[in-house]
Amino acid sequence: MYQAREMIYLDNAATTRPDPAVVAAMDEVLTDRWGNPSSAHEAGSRAKMSLEEARSSIARLLECNDDEVYFTSGGTEADNWALLGVMDFWRGRKNHLVTAATEHHAVIDTAKWWQEHGGSATILKVDSEGRLDPQDVAKAITPQTALVSVMHVNNELGTIQDIAPIGTVCREREVIFHTDCVQSFGKLPLRFTEMNADLVSISGHKIHGPKGVGALVIRRGLRISPRFIGGSQERNLRTGTENVPGIAGFAAAVGLCARKMPGEGQQIKILRDRLEALILEKIPNVRINGSRTHRSPSILNVSFPGCEGAALLVTLDRRGFCVSTGSACSAGAAGASHVLLALGLDMLSAQSSLRFSFGRFNPPEDVDALMEVLPSLVERQRATAPVSVRGS
Numbered sequence: 090m091y092q093a094r095e096m097i098y099l100d101n102a103a104t105t106r107p108d109p110a111v112v113a114a115m116d117e118v119l120t121d122r123w124g125n126p127s128s129a130h131e132a133g134s135r136a137k138m139s140l141e142e143a144r145s146s147i148a149r150l151l152e153c154n155d156d157e158v159y160f161t162s163g164g165t166e167a168d169n170w171a172l173l174g175v176m177d178f179w180r181g182r183k184n185h186l187v188t189a190a191t192e193h194h195a196v197i198d199t200a201k202w203w204q205e206h207g208g209s210a211t212i213l214k215v216d217s218e219g220r221l222d223p224q225d226v227a228k229a230i231t232p233q234t235a236l237v238s239v240m241h242v243n244n245e246l247g248t249i250q251d252i253a254p255i256g257t258v259c260r261e262r263e264v265i266f267h268t269d270c271v272q273s274f275g276k277l278p279l280r281f282t283e284m285n286a287d288l289v290s291i292s293g294h295k296i297h298g299p300k301g302v303g304a305l306v307i308r309r310g311l312r313i314s315p316r317f318i319g320g321s322q323e324r325n326l327r328t329g330t331e332n333v334p335g336i337a338g339f340a341a342a343v344g345l346c347a348r349k350m351p352g353e354g355q356q357i358k359i360l361r362d363r364l365e366a367l368i369l370e371k372i373p374n375v376r377i378n379g380s381r382t383h384r385s386p387s388i389l390n391v392s393f394p395g396c397e398g399a400a401l402l403v404t405l406d407r408r409g410f411c412v413s414t415g416s417a418c419s420a421g422a423a424g425a426s427h428v429l430l431a432l433g434l435d436m437l438s439a440q441s442s443l444r445f446s447f448g449r450f451n452p453p454e455d456v457d458a459l460m461e462v463l464p465s466l467v468e469r470q471r472a473t474a475p476v477s478v479r480g481s
């Protein structure tokens with residue numbers, strides 16, 4: 090039988106370990122509430138009850154209305170639907186969208202797809218910390234613009250964008266505003282009405298919930314094309330039999346976040362800040378990427394010039410540490426992170442970076458254990474890396 094080896098998991102921005110309460114909630118649905126929520130009998134109404142309770146608990150945390158929550162298969166689908174659902178609805182009247190160079194692939198690649206398929210898109214530059222000036226958004230809006238999409242917390246850097254002022258610009262110019270909150274929902278306080286957003290993407294597996302479930306929050310009254318055709322689920326907009334076990338697990342994760350949020354965030358920030366301080370103290374010539382003042386408590390992105398991030402990752406993995414070179418989705422892709430390049434890093438610095446991200450199940454000892462090995466691994470790599478990596 091496969092024997093899992095000991096590991097220290099520092100890649101919580103990629104995904105998180107499901108909380109035991111999440112597993113229990115999913116087990117209950119799979120065992121007792123496995124009916125089809127659309128069925129007009131007892132088994133159906135049990136499942137329907139789970140579905141609607143889940144919708145309410147997500148709406149409570151976001152402070153939106155229950156009927157503004159539309160379940161999806163995760164953040165990618167919510168992002169794709171937000172962009173293409175709006176652009177399709179406006180087809181023939183407006184065809185331009187605005188987004189930023191540091192967005193998640195689910196947004197930026199969709200914007201590029203839209204461009205390649207007859208639409209038009211402006212991809213805004215960010216500053217050296219990954220922040221966007223709301224005035225640049227204002228300048229990019231034209232009479233043809235239907236949508237602006239700007240993420241809240243960047244998944245590679247942790248940089249936090251001030252969403253509300255961008256939403257205000259969009260309202261003033263009568264443009265729809267979408268924000269990807271996959272990395273902030275459940276971790277930072279978010280109030281739908283205060284974000285000035287029309288559409289918000291969230292996902293379950295970043296908050297100790299299950300994979301394959303998320304939601305798009307659609308402001309009441311906003312018109313958007315349906316995601317799927319055929320069926321009446323999710324008020325005819327996102328049809329197909331709902332993933333009730335996943336949705337119930339997502340809601341359980343959300344309930345835990347609601348209870349634990351301020352304290353847990355503080356605990357995680359202490360670990361992240363300690364790792365940052367130790368890296369700066371013990372490893373010469375490193376660079377912290379992203380904003381250090383406007384940053385999610387759980388993410389730390391560091392360049393180790395003279396090293397190859399991908400090689401460090403593999404060596405750390407052999408020692409039992411799970412970290413990342415950026416977004417999990419870009420793992421294995423050749424080249425450097427589009428986010429780090431957008432900050433102005435050169436190719437070698439961008440390729441020398443690692444992302445460490447913390448979650449609920451990291452004890453303080455994880456930082457000590459990592460720092461027992463990281464300085465010497467970096468030193469060794471710097472001594473042995475080929476000139477093409479060292480840059481001189």
Ligand SMILES: Cc1ncc(COP(=O)(O)O)c(C=O)c1O
Nearest residue numbers: 163164165193195244271272292
């Ligand atoms: C900011 C951001 N948006 C979207 C996604 C995609 O979410 P999912 O994995 O649920 O499809 C991710 C996942 O890495 C993310 O970090």
